[in-house]
């Protein structure tokens with residue numbers, strides 16, 4: 001699934017090609033993309049407007065059109081936004097025709113990607129306030145903010161990181177990479193981390209995402225850049241999908257386990273397992 005670096009890579013490629021252009025036509029061939037709105041409702045709201053800015057919030061691409069009409073597009077599992085792809089590119093669901101004759105196509109084999117409409121800045125703010133937390137590449141992300149959100153939480157720290165309402169844009173790849181960099185086991189209860197560990201994790205999240213961005217994102221299944229090229233970050237993973245291979249830090253073996261319901265990759269030498277919580281002492285017998 002595309003995570004922050006993948007979505008940001010697409011945004012950076014498309015923004016200069018889209019900004020200032022007019023959306024001449026919006027052709028939605030799969031109505032499921034914009035449900036519960038009908039395709040015609042999106043066309044009425046967006047067609048003919050100038051594209052002011054292509055932004056991003058978490059894993060959402062934010063098309064900001066003239067007079068505060070916003071299209072909030074999520075790629076989900078397999079979505080790609082392709083600029084002038086070859087004519088017979090499969091799995092097309094939406095075509096954005098620009099006034100300069102070029103077009104962007106949203107292609108999505110598994111059809112989980114979505115397009116949602118928000119009219120006016122307050123509507124966008126409310127949309128994201130309910131769904132996404134801190135932008136990890138912004139100043140907001142630091143150990144204090146993470147520690148505050150995690151206070152008292154017993155969920156594993158990996159589940160904490162994957163929850164988009166805490167840190168926006170971190171998914172399975174970058175959670176594994178960040179926890180390894182911070183030398184934290186993914187199954188540690190979030191509320192048990194010390195402040196210095198949160199500081200380390202904040203830095204590690206930023207470092208992992210930046211490494212991903214520098215490599216143009218990771219391509220594992222379907223992710224492609226806007227020009228159809230694959231990302232290269234999968235070649236630079238430290239631990240993600242490297243089970244059985246040597247840990248780049250200590251030479252031990254990377255293992256795969258399940259945390260937060262997801263395949264998770266760790267070096268249990270560098271990232272020591274949390275101690276099991278002590279069993280509660282048995283209640284005294286008798287006297288019922």
Ligand SMILES: [Zn+2]
Nearest residue numbers: 247250267270
């Ligand atoms: Zn190691």
